[in-house]
Amino acid sequence: MSTxxxxxxxxxxxxxxxxxxxxxxxxxLQFGFTGLLNFGQVAFMAIGAYxxxxxxxxxxxxxxxxxPIAIAVAAAFGLLIGLPxxxxxxxxxxxxxxxxxxxxxxxxxxxxxxxxxxxxxVNIGSPETPAxxxxxxxxxxxxxxxxxxxxxxxxxxxxxxxxxxxxxxIVLIVVLQKLxxxxxxxxxxxxxxxxxxxxALGKNVFSYKLQSLxxxxxxxxxxxxxxxxxxxxxxxxxxxxLTTFFAYTIVILGGTAKMWAVPxxxxxxxxxxxxxxxxxxxxxxxxxxxxxAYLRLIIIGLILIGLMAFRPQGIxxxxxxxxxE
Amino acid sequence: xxxxxxxPILEVEGLVRHFGGVAAVAGAxxxxxxxxxxxxxxxxxxxxxxxxxxxxxxYRPERGTIRFAGEQIDGKRPHWIAHRxxxxxxxxxxxxxxxxxxxxVMLAAPDQPGEQAWRVLAxxxxxxxxxxxxxxxxxxxxxxxxLDALADDYAGTLSGGQRKLLxxxxxxxxxxxxxxxxxxxxxxxxxxxxxxxxHMQTLxxxxxxxxxxxxxxxxxxxxxxxxxxxxxxxxxxxxxRPSEVRVDEQVIEAYLGAHTEQDGVEGRxx
Numbered sequence: 001m002s003t004x005x006x007x008x009x010x011x012x013x014x015x016x017x018x019x020x021x022x023x024x025x026x027x028x029l030q031f032g033f034t035g036l037l038n039f040g041q042v043a044f045m046a047i048g049a050y051x052x053x054x055x056x057x058x059x060x061x062x063x064x065x066x067x068p069i070a071i072a073v074a075a076a077f078g079l080l081i082g083l084p085x086x087x088x089x090x091x092x093x094x095x096x097x098x099x100x101x102x103x104x105x106x107x108x109x110x111x112x113x114x115x116x117x118x119x120x121x122v123n124i125g126s127p128e129t130p131a132x133x134x135x136x137x138x139x140x141x142x143x144x145x146x147x148x149x150x151x152x153x154x155x156x157x158x159x160x161x162x163x164x165x166x167x168x169x170i171v172l173i174v175v176l177q178k179l180x181x182x183x184x185x186x187x188x189x190x191x192x193x194x195x196x197x198x199x200a201l202g203k204n205v206f207s208y209k210l211q212s213l214x215x216x217x218x219x220x221x222x223x224x225x226x227x228x229x230x231x232x233x234x235x236x237x238x239x240x241x242l243t244t245f246f247a248y249t250i251v252i253l254g255g256t257a258k259m260w261a262v263p264x265x266x267x268x269x270x271x272x273x274x275x276x277x278x279x280x281x282x283x284x285x286x287x288x289x290x291x292x293a294y295l296r297l298i299i300i301g302l303i304l305i306g307l308m309a310f311r312p313q314g315i316x317x318x319x320x321x322x323x324x325e
Numbered sequence: 326x327x328x329x330x331x332x333p334i335l336e337v338e339g340l341v342r343h344f345g346g347v348a349a350v351a352g353a354x355x356x357x358x359x360x361x362x363x364x365x366x367x368x369x370x371x372x373x374x375x376x377x378x379x380x381x382x383x384y385r386p387e388r389g390t391i392r393f394a395g396e397q398i399d400g401k402r403p404h405w406i407a408h409r410x411x412x413x414x415x416x417x418x419x420x421x422x423x424x425x426x427x428x429x430v431m432l433a434a435p436d437q438p439g440e441q442a443w444r445v446l447a448x449x450x451x452x453x454x455x456x457x458x459x460x461x462x463x464x465x466x467x468x469x470x471x472l473d474a475l476a477d478d479y480a481g482t483l484s485g486g487q488r489k490l491l492x493x494x495x496x497x498x499x500x501x502x503x504x505x506x507x508x509x510x511x512x513x514x515x516x517x518x519x520x521x522x523x524h525m526q527t528l529x530x531x532x533x534x535x536x537x538x539x540x541x542x543x544x545x546x547x548x549x550x551x552x553x554x555x556x557x558x559x560x561x562x563x564x565x566r567p568s569e570v571r572v573d574e575q576v577i578e579a580y581l582g583a584h585t586e587q588d589g590v591e592g593r594x595x
Contacts, residue, residue, distance in 0.1 A: 183439035197419035201433040202407035324422040324481025
């Protein structure tokens with residue numbers, strides 16, 4: 001119970017929920033608005049994190065230059081994946097993207113010289129000196145912490161991170177909301193509904209799908225950067241396909257085609273996921289910790305099933321949209 | 326408009342397209358005159374809808390050329406062709422179900438800078454003012470097809486006939502120079518259908534708009550169109566004024582020989 005009551009723990013949950021919000025915003029744009037089944041969103045998170053870390057450690061680039069490049073590289077990979085596949089039917093895109101995600105992970109796992117291999121980011125430089133890519137970031141985070149402390153008094157490092165991540169998340173949501181409410185978003189939704197109708201009305205469907213994929217990839221990369229900053233080290237194991245499906249859970253839990261549903265979905269999912277981690281009170285305390293770990297996953301599954309049974313459209317989704325064709 | 330009356334706006338020559346060994350369109354050649362209402366008729370399976378798909382860029386022709394307003398359009402993509410002012414509707418309607426009726430129509434508006442993401446952020450004023458014009462025009466068109474009361478409903482809740490009307494409004498919203506309508510009257514209440522046909526003629530007279538429509542109702546075909554193109558077995562077998570076409574022996578043969586219209590049997594044996 002003590003952990004569940006500690007503000008530090010919830011600040012951490014909040015940071016992770018914020019990172020997953022940014023990550024899932026990309027999927028919301030691609031899947032919720034454009035109807036693109038991207039099952040490899042985690043690849044763009046990995047590309048973002050790895051590109052930034054490699055540029056800082058091996059090329060000795062300042063983080064503030066490496067981070068935008070990392071985002072651009074991820075967007076470029078989004079285009080690269082889209083060019084050959086977006087003319088195919090939706091389910092083929094799903095197959096290609098899930099394979100792409102695994103290819104990226106396996107490259108990270110096996111290209112030791114470039115990525116540090118299975119040990120991850122600590123090995124990016126030479127094996128003797130553990131690499132650190134986040135000095136610039138920690139300096140920045142420290143400044144934010146000081147600034148916040150001078151206003152609110154004694155703010156923790158995690159709270160500073162919480163403020164930064166959610167500020168970025170909210171700015172991104174506001175911009176994306178503007179875009180999807182504009183005629184640009186109307187074209188995306190028309191593609192989701194029927195791309196032939198859209199192109200018969202003069203819309204360049206292929207171009208819009210590419211844009212959606214690239215912007216979503218960039219969002220994945222931003223999430224990857226924050227992931228790298230928050231945890232200081234990362235490894236290929238952090239980027240398994242499950243991460244993508246967590247983001248789908250967030251999108252569907254919040255409600256599809258609603259930007260503001262994403263942070264709510266992420267917070268609900270984060271609370272369910274993290275909150276069940278410390279069920280050490282009766283009746284859970286009758287089980288040993290190994291059993292509790294499994295019990296926890298069963299409980300998470302039951303909660304998610306329950307939510308979907310009562311609100312299949314998600315928290316903010318519209319039920320009537322589910323029966324239209 | 327009369328000066329243009331004889332000039333072809335759409336020129337189709339020797340168009341061929343097979344599906345699994347069957348020639349759906351087997352060398353179709355015809356013109357559509359600018360500012361005309363032209364009907365495309367023929368038994369089921371004659372290749373009319375395939376022809377529409379070829380002209381609008383959804384299928385690529387294996388052979389033959391298509392010119393629209395003097396420009397070669399065969400092999401071009403659908404959005405490119407639509408951009409040039411040649412817009413089509415679909416036999417099986419493609420309403421955007423989880424968008425409102427109004428959004429369906431507004432989508433078709435040309436020259437909306439807000440369809441570019443950077444313009445949304447850089448010039449929001451221009452986007453907004455264009456959007457106001459578009460909304461106003463969309464409401465006008467919805468009034469025309471009597472769907473204005475349903476403007477805020479999901480298009481997915483419309484009936485089959487209403488979806489045809491929505492497609493018609495959507496096509497007009499794109500400010501086309503020529504519209505190809507695939508069975509626009511199917512399922513539409515006849516008195517409203519008649520009004521739409523009259524409106525079509527008004528658009529033709531006032532704006533010089535050209536219409537090519539696939540239609541099975543012979544009464545509609547004979548009253549509304551000044552020219553009729555008849556297809557059978559993927560070829561154009563007759564082309565002329567309604568009064569000429571209805572007495573053409575090949576046309577009578579094609580219709581009576583196969584009993585297709587009422588029976589719904591494929592008009593052609595492969």
